[in-house]
Amino acid sequence: MKSWRRFWRNRIEFYPAFSIFIWYAVGSVLSSLRVQNRPGIVTLGLITIPVVVVFIIAVRRAWRELPAGS
Amino acid sequence: MANDVRNRTGKNATGGAFITWAYVFLYLIIGISTYIHHVHPWILSVPDNRNVASWQHPAFEETAIYDRMTEEERRQVLKEGVPQGGDLTAQFATDLFMIIVSWFCFIHARANFGSWMASCFFIGSFIFTGLEESIWILTGRYLGGLLEHNPGGTFFGTYWFSKGGFWFFETPLVACLGWFAIAYSCVWVAGKVFPRMGLWGRAVVGGLIAMGTDLWADPVATSPELMNWVWAKGDFFLFFGIPFYNFIGWFLLIFLFAVIWEKLPDMERKWGRTGSSALFLTVCTSGTVLVALFIYVVWFLVSGGILHQFGLETVVQIPKGW
Numbered sequence: 001m002k003s004w005r006r007f008w009r010n011r012i013e014f015y016p017a018f019s020i021f022i023w024y025a026v027g028s029v030l031s032s033l034r035v036q037n038r039p040g041i042v043t044l045g046l047i048t049i050p051v052v053v054v055f056i057i058a059v060r061r062a063w064r065e066l067p068a069g070s
Numbered sequence: 071m072a073n074d075v076r077n078r079t080g081k082n083a084t085g086g087a088f089i090t091w092a093y094v095f096l097y098l099i100i101g102i103s104t105y106i107h108h109v110h111p112w113i114l115s116v117p118d119n120r121n122v123a124s125w126q127h128p129a130f131e132e133t134a135i136y137d138r139m140t141e142e143e144r145r146q147v148l149k150e151g152v153p154q155g156g157d158l159t160a161q162f163a164t165d166l167f168m169i170i171v172s173w174f175c176f177i178h179a180r181a182n183f184g185s186w187m188a189s190c191f192f193i194g195s196f197i198f199t200g201l202e203e204s205i206w207i208l209t210g211r212y213l214g215g216l217l218e219h220n221p222g223g224t225f226f227g228t229y230w231f232s233k234g235g236f237w238f239f240e241t242p243l244v245a246c247l248g249w250f251a252i253a254y255s256c257v258w259v260a261g262k263v264f265p266r267m268g269l270w271g272r273a274v275v276g277g278l279i280a281m282g283t284d285l286w287a288d289p290v291a292t293s294p295e296l297m298n299w300v301w302a303k304g305d306f307f308l309f310f311g312i313p314f315y316n317f318i319g320w321f322l323l324i325f326l327f328a329v330i331w332e333k334l335p336d337m338e339r340k341w342g343r344t345g346s347s348a349l350f351l352t353v354c355t356s357g358t359v360l361v362a363l364f365i366y367v368v369w370f371l372v373s374g375g376i377l378h379q380f381g382l383e384t385v386v387q388i389p390k391g392w
């Protein structure tokens with residue numbers, strides 16, 4: 001609960017991550033469902049996994065960098 | 071990114087009269103472009119979504135999507151037009167979605183760097199990407215097909231967007247806003263993951279991350295099932311059906327934009343707010359022309375020419391079937 005409050009108070013710090021996640025989810029993952037019969041579409045998705053890992057690292061860093069007691 | 075720039079610019083600083091006028095000018099261009107695109111499409115020879123057979127320079131057979139389609143898919147597109155190409159409600163709904171996504175980035179930019187820096191990023195994104203894309207689209211539309219350049223064949227060097235509610239010249243609002251959100255988020259991600267990296271390093275990593283997200287989204291968006299935009303033939307290297315110069319363009323634009331934008335506080339100290347805003351937007355405008363020229367010369371003429379000399383006769387497609 002405390003973590004959630006801390007997150008909510010500093011939510012603006014996570015807006016870029018939210019933007020890129022939602023864009024990736026809608027623009028890439030969900031849209032791919034329309035073309036799932038194309039050869040290599042799964043491979044193409046797997047190629048971009050490092051990008052998702054980098055997003056997650058950025059969110060963790062942003063969380064750690066929040067001012068103490070906020 | 072935040073720590074570097076935040077201390078150099080007033081957090082609550084306003085954009086000033088120049089930025090206000092830039093916004094007015096931007097909205098005016100969007101209004102006029104949207105009106106022309108939907109009401110008088112003949113002015114800019116906008117390809118008709120419902121009548122694919124009427125496409126010229128390039129014709130339907132001269133587009134990359136033609137090769138990606140099965141015979142049955144071609145017949146269907148010729149009969150029914152671009153999938154959901156006439157659904158304006160869906161196109162304006164997509165605009166709304168992208169406005170919300172980019173609004174999050176704008177709020178973050180304003181909270182961390184102040185209104186002026188956030189506005190420069192926002193307006194600069196439109197100029198940088200909207201103008202760049204419109205240059206490619208319109209030069210290709212009117213001058214494409216005049217040059218025979220192997221190994222790509224007849225050179226069009228163009229593409230066009232088939233869907234969009236609001237437009238900035240011939241670039242849909244959704245593309246400009248998408249670029250703004252992705253560019254801002256990716257540079258933010260690069261700054262968080264590699265905090266000790268300098269400006270140039272962050273810009274390189276930001277550009278590569280953006281290219282990574284684009285890698286999956288573009289082949290899907292241009293597939294025969296969606297056809298959100300259409301590529302003309304002419305590039306000698308297609309990656310999942312996308313001309314490779316698209317990815318080079320993405321990287322270069324985000325890399326250059328990130329560098330120029332982070333230099334804004336230094337420019338402000340030298341030339342003041344109005345002067346630096348004007349200089350920033352001028353650099354963005356001329357940057358688009360330079361990037362287009364760079365890709366044309368280095369990618370198409372030099373790289374294509376060298377590969378042709380080494381025996382490359384046909385277009386390289388990775389993988390086949392896209």
